[in-house]
Amino acid sequence: MPMKTNKVKSLTFIMLSLLLIIFVISCSSVYNVQVQIAQPANDEFSDDIQSLLLVNRAVDGRFMEYNEDSLQKVFYLNRFNLDTILYDSMSADTCLQALGALLYESGRYDIVIPEERFLPHKNSFYFSDEMDWDEVTRLCTDFNTDVVLSLDYFNTHVITEYKKETLFDNIGERYFKAYYASMAIAYNALFRVYDPLKEQVIKRSFIKDTLIWEDADLSNRALFSRFTSVKQALVETGISVALDYSGQIAPKWHTQSRRYFNTGGEKMLQAHNLALKNDWQGAMKIWKEVAGNPPSKSIKSKAEFNIALGYELEGDINEAIRWGLKSYSTQYRDITYNYLNTLKKRKKEIESRKQVVKRYE
Numbered sequence: 001m002p003m004k005t006n007k008v009k010s011l012t013f014i015m016l017s018l019l020l021i022i023f024v025i026s027c028s029s030v031y032n033v034q035v036q037i038a039q040p041a042n043d044e045f046s047d048d049i050q051s052l053l054l055v056n057r058a059v060d061g062r063f064m065e066y067n068e069d070s071l072q073k074v075f076y077l078n079r080f081n082l083d084t085i086l087y088d089s090m091s092a093d094t095c096l097q098a099l100g101a102l103l104y105e106s107g108r109y110d111i112v113i114p115e116e117r118f119l120p121h122k123n124s125f126y127f128s129d130e131m132d133w134d135e136v137t138r139l140c141t142d143f144n145t146d147v148v149l150s151l152d153y154f155n156t157h158v159i160t161e162y163k164k165e166t167l168f169d170n171i172g173e174r175y176f177k178a179y180y181a182s183m184a185i186a187y188n189a190l191f192r193v194y195d196p197l198k199e200q201v202i203k204r205s206f207i208k209d210t211l212i213w214e215d216a217d218l219s220n221r222a223l224f225s226r227f228t229s230v231k232q233a234l235v236e237t238g239i240s241v242a243l244d245y246s247g248q249i250a251p252k253w254h255t256q257s258r259r260y261f262n263t264g265g266e267k268m269l270q271a272h273n274l275a276l277k278n279d280w281q282g283a284m285k286i287w288k289e290v291a292g293n294p295p296s297k298s299i300k301s302k303a304e305f306n307i308a309l310g311y312e313l314e315g316d317i318n319e320a321i322r323w324g325l326k327s328y329s330t331q332y333r334d335i336t337y338n339y340l341n342t343l344k345k346r347k348k349e350i351e352s353r354k355q356v357v358k359r360y361e
Contacts (some may be wrong), residue, residue: 031259032042034258036253038251039349040350041205042252044251049195050110052112055119057119057150057155058190060123064087064088067090068232072231079162082160083161088156091234093117094238095151095239097116099141099246103249112143122294130150130152148203150191151189151190153190154189155187156183157185158230158234161181161183162180164178177218179223182215184207187207189206189241191207192206205245205249207241207244212238213227213228261270262275264290268286270286271287271306280314283309288303291326295332300330300356317343317346321340321344328340
């Protein structure tokens with residue numbers, strides 16, 4: 001009788017071991033990959049607008065190319081206590097250049113910034129008049145772009161403060177002087193987007209905010225040796241405006257985890273190696289070959305699942321869902337069911353944002 005019990009225990013151990021091996025093999029057939037998924041911006045352009053011509057119509061006779069040392073000297077002569085509006089051409093140009101780089105790096109837009117980007121214009125009160133439509137059409141034709149994105153107003157209000165205080169050190173039982181400096185730049189910018197086909201300003205965006213720098217030290221010389229210069233602060237303000245506006249119209253990229261099948265024969269392995277090199281189009285081509293002539297129902301389902309991921313990475317959610325449903329229909333897997341839910345959630349988010357865009361067009 002005891003012999004039979006030991007035999008049963010041994011068989012149980014063997015079966016559990018086999019199940020564990022099968023589980024490990026099954027898990028290892030799914031490869032985890034970190035991918036960049038685009039989250040559309042709240043005020044992103046419609047899909048038919050891809051290429052943008054960036055121009056500057058804010059800079060006029062009020063603007064100057066301030067020399068950094070000379071400008072700093074003006075503030076020092078006023079004991080760094082000054083409240084003034086500055087029109088710095090470098091700050092405005094930095095804004096446009098930084099915006100172009102941010103929009104291009106988002107992967108959503110093609111950007112053209114012409115060498116002659118400062119366009120002559122007339123002002124009504126504080127803002128530039130809207131562009132003439134013949135000029136908009138000519139520019140878009142010459143540079144082969146869909147629209148003109150123009151910086152039509154740019155203003156920086158600079159407030160600096162410097163003061164010294166006498167403080168008492170309770171431990172050392174002595175008085176000492178401390179120096180404090182601050183600088184605030186309130187900025188305002190207006191962007192207009194001109195569509196030559198509609199002959200309409202399809203977007204107007206007014207950007208405003210305030211940047212603040214502040215520091216303190218026991219030595220005023222040490223304080224100002226590291227304190228941001230006014231000129232540098234103006235340049236950083238231009239970058240800040242670009243960041244603000246690009247955040248409204250360009251998608252944000254988020255790292256998310258995705259899985260795909262990397263086993264199932266030599267071709268599946270070849271596709272996996274291409275995916276590791278970020279050649280998703282090459283991998284998809286092989287997966288489609290496998291799905292069209294599969295050695296088994298299971299591998300066909302795996303290839304279809306991988307194709308769905310490839311389409312998601314290309315930004316085609318509808319095709320991703322279609323191939324995900326194919327995989328689900330060929331062979332049920334929990335991983336496919338969960339991935340389809342993820343895709344449907346993303347599609348809902350994209351469609352919701354498209355409705356917002358249409359509402360304001």
